[in-house]
Amino acid sequence: MNYTFHWLPAFRALPDMLWGALVTLEIAVLSMLLGVAFAILLALAAASPYRALRAVAAGWIELARNTPALFQIYMAYFGLGSLGIHLDSFVALLAGITFNNAGYLAETFRGGLRAVPPTQVRAARSLGMGQVQAFRLVVMPQMFRIVFYPLTNQMVWAILMTSLGVIVGLNNDLTGVTQDLNVRSFRTFEYFALAAVIYYLLAKFVTLSARLMAWRLFRY
Numbered sequence: 001m002n003y004t005f006h007w008l009p010a011f012r013a014l015p016d017m018l019w020g021a022l023v024t025l026e027i028a029v030l031s032m033l034l035g036v037a038f039a040i041l042l043a044l045a046a047a048s049p050y051r052a053l054r055a056v057a058a059g060w061i062e063l064a065r066n067t068p069a070l071f072q073i074y075m076a077y078f079g080l081g082s083l084g085i086h087l088d089s090f091v092a093l094l095a096g097i098t099f100n101n102a103g104y105l106a107e108t109f110r111g112g113l114r115a116v117p118p119t120q121v122r123a124a125r126s127l128g129m130g131q132v133q134a135f136r137l138v139v140m141p142q143m144f145r146i147v148f149y150p151l152t153n154q155m156v157w158a159i160l161m162t163s164l165g166v167i168v169g170l171n172n173d174l175t176g177v178t179q180d181l182n183v184r185s186f187r188t189f190e191y192f193a194l195a196a197v198i199y200y201l202l203a204k205f206v207t208l209s210a211r212l213m214a215w216r217l218f219r220y
Contacts, residue, residue, distance in 0.1 A: 003189070010190040013181050017191075020177035021198050027165070027173065028158040031094055035101025035154070042106035043113060057106065064103020069161050072096040077168040089170035097161050101154055108150045112143040145218060152210035156203045163199075174198060 045057035064072070073096030080087060087095065116139050124134035144151075163175040170176045178195040182188050 005190060006187055007190055009185060009187060010181075010194050013191070014194065016177050016181070017174060017195060017198060020172060020174040021202060023173040024159060024162045024175075025202065027090070027094055027097065027162045028155065031097040031101055031158050031161075032151075032155050034094075034098040035105055035158075036151075038098065038102035039105035039109050042102060043109035046106065046110055047113070060099075061103045061106050064100050065107070069096065069100050070164055070167065072099050073164050073168060089165060089168045092168050093162065093165040093170055096164075097158055100161065101158055105147075105151070105154055108147050108154075109143065112147040113139065115146050116142045148214060148218070149210070152207060155206050155210075159202050159206065160199065 042057045042060055045053040046061070048054055048057075073093055076087060076095040076099070077089065077092035080092075120138050120142065121134050124138040125131070129137065162173055165173050166175045166179050171180055174195055178191050182191050185191070
């Protein structure tokens with residue numbers, strides 16, 4: 001093997017890569033917030049007595065769970081673009097990951113809702129709460145406690161999925177910055193090894209933060 005490692009240029013580029021990591025986190029957090037909102041609606045639609053709502057929810061969930069995330073991002077960027085709806089790389093990546101998150105989380109939330117005993121709702125209604133108030137104050141807090149750890153796993157997955165943004169031209173997230181540095185220097189191993197370490201640290205940060213939050217929130 002005649003490859004010579006040059007780590008100093010990679011470490012000099014670390015500030016740029018860390019700025020890219022912040023963009024990565026921004027996309028992941030936004031996709032989770034939007035994904036959770038859509039997932040709650042999908043979970044409620046899946047349990048709806050209306051067939052049309054159940055069909056929409058089932059279609060979304062099936063597409064999100066049974067097609068590659070890369071395909072979903074491609075469709076948001078190139079597919080919608082061919083229909084005259086042009087999204088920039090950031091928005092297309094955000095839309096693709098949000099679509100994927102919502103599909104997976106909808107099934108997670110559906111299981112969480114089923115795990116909350118129906119007697120909880122009846123007890124809340126007997127205290128004078130309306131249907132929406134009972135769902136918001138009684139059902140949702142218990143559901144989020146049940147699905148907290150799957151939510152953490154999906155957050156880690158969202159962080160890793162942001163790396164797919166490079167295929168739609170995103171160049172200011174961690175993978176985009178790393179690829180740009182690689183193209184200019186051809187030091188592939190050094191830059192991507194450092195990027196892998198940053199992704200690993202981001203994932204561990206999310207996991208450890210979730211454990212701390214769970215310890216603080218669910219001690220009793």
